[in-house]
Amino acid sequence: MTGAFSRGIPDMSFTINRRNLLVGTAATLALGAGAAGKASAQTKEVVIGALYPMSGAAAQMGVDAQKAFETALMFINENSDADLPLAGAGGLPNLGGAKVRIVYADHQGDPQKGRAEAERLITQEKVCAIVGTYQSAVAATVSQSCERYGVPFFSADNSSPSLTRRNLKFFFRAAAHDEMFSAAMFDFLDSLKKKGQKVETVALFHEDTIFGTDSANAQLKLAKERGYNVVADIKYRANSPSLTAEVQQLKAANADVLLPSSYTTDGILLLKTMNELGYKPKALLAQAAGFSEQALYDAVGPLAEGSMTRGSFSLDLAAKRPSVGKVNDAFKKISGKDLNDNTSREFMALLLLADAINRAKSTEGEAIRAALVATDLPGEKTIMPWSKVKFDETGQNPYADPVLLQRIGNKFVTVFPAQAAIAEAVWPMNKS
Structure with missing residues (x-):
């Protein structure tokens, strides 16, 4: 990783803050107020929610996802020489160099807990998008909440085909189902x-x-x-x-x-x-x-x-796409592990979402959605064996070659x- 970043690796520690959930009237009022928030070119920080199991039987999946996202933040917020979207920009240039920050929430593998946490992230934390969720059953409820609030949901690692068959406008998945x-x-x-x-x-x-x-x-x-x-x-x-x-x-x-x-x-x-x-x-x-x-x-x-x-991923691809090795080195330094099928998809999901927010020049949900719809990225600009990233009318990328x-x-x-x-x-x- 020598020379890959202008600064050292940041502290990756985080605390999951368990707060009382806003429900009923408060959530309805937040929906009417446009809870996703707004941003101008002078925005200093862009906040994205990440919903994962941080406790329970699948807790390790949440821990690994956090490391994947923190690795992605290094390539988004720092100066990198990797051939990836936003690498070298040191933030989101179309938003005045704004840095991306992740707010984590624990859905505990429970779809209804996921729904409640998604609403908290939107109404209280004011996230402009949500990424998640490992379990497809949780993604089903979380994405419905995001749809109701007009906030993009980026499915990083859910593989159920039915998720893209619900006529949702704000659901996107770059990986295969x-x-x-x-x-x-x-x-x-x-x-x-x-x-x-x-x-x-x-x-x-x-x-x-x-x-x-x-x-x-x-x-x-x-x-x-x-x-x-x-x-x-x-x-x-x-x-x-x-x-x-x-x-x-x-x-x-x-x-x-x-x-x-x-x-x-x-x-x-x-x-x-x-x-x-x-x-x-x-x-x-x-x-x-x-x-x-x-x-x-x-x-x-x-x-x-x-x-x-x-x-979705293989380290063997490093022979053809040098960015694979650079990202794996960064991930391994903070996690002690190589990238795998899940963490590689999680890394790319946050990178693609941040790229869309930058192209949208806004944190408005509809603007981010339009930017995601317009995505057309060559596979060589990813760490995956995909031919490209381009979403169809259902929000699915059909070019995610397994x-x-x-x-x-x-x-x-x-x-x-x-x-x-x-x-x-x-x-x-x-x-x-």
Whole structure:
């Protein structure tokens, strides 16, 4: 990172302030008053809300997201030589060099808590936009509140396809959704079949919130269209204390490919239970979520060797896009970790949102929305394997090209598609 910034890395500590929530009449009055606030070219600070689980089972996701956003602030507010939006500007030049500040809120993985916190951020903290939320179920309620107040919601890391099918004007997502990810997964299976591998059956395993349900629906549809036999479709309760019965069903079905859609704690329990019951599928191809998190691999060790996950990001891309290495170095310095599927998307979400606010020359919700609609950024100006960032009429970026990663030798290796792969996939994952 030598020479990347004009000043040192700022203090990344923060405190989550738990305040009484404004509800009822106060919220209604704030809505009428235009709670998003206004800004002129002389604005000194632009405030954005970040809604994440900072406590509860998914708390680590919130901590990691905070580090990703603080890394993004370094590239937005400091002077950087990276080939990224706003890098080198030292703030938002169209707003008089204003600095971006993040106000964090803890939704605890609860959709209704997320709704209440979103309204607090808008009415009390006067944020001009909100980014979040990790869990798609929380994004569903938060984005509805943002829509009601006319405040842009930028979905950093939610992958449920249904989120962009609600005719919302203020919802934007730069990363792929689960139908796009699932299509890449089945493209990979099709490519194996063309190479002579026997891949005929799949088993779906998914948690019971909107993330797992939407993922399973997308995979079920694609399996039928592509000619794969779904021999098991198992829904389980999120954060279940036991998955023994479910894994016994998976073992009995003995599919060629296991397709789990699980968050971190469930993914850990799944792999440990599979090991206890002696269940070894030919391949495990996950819908990211917990399977993109280092915490899972730390917890299960060699049990995850050979497992695969779809992804939005790969460190391998650093060979083609130098900004990847610069951002990863900055993130690792403050977090002790490499960027992953979630933190890379979170970094880019804040960068793209700040860029839109700068182009809007305003913190008015409608002006920011118009700037987001006008976004047309080449993929080379991101740290992702995307061809570009341009939102369609639903607020989705259809150019967010996924990759597939395999866990080999305690690290992720890109194995698909061919233009991004640096190695052939190990198949089957369990050689014994």
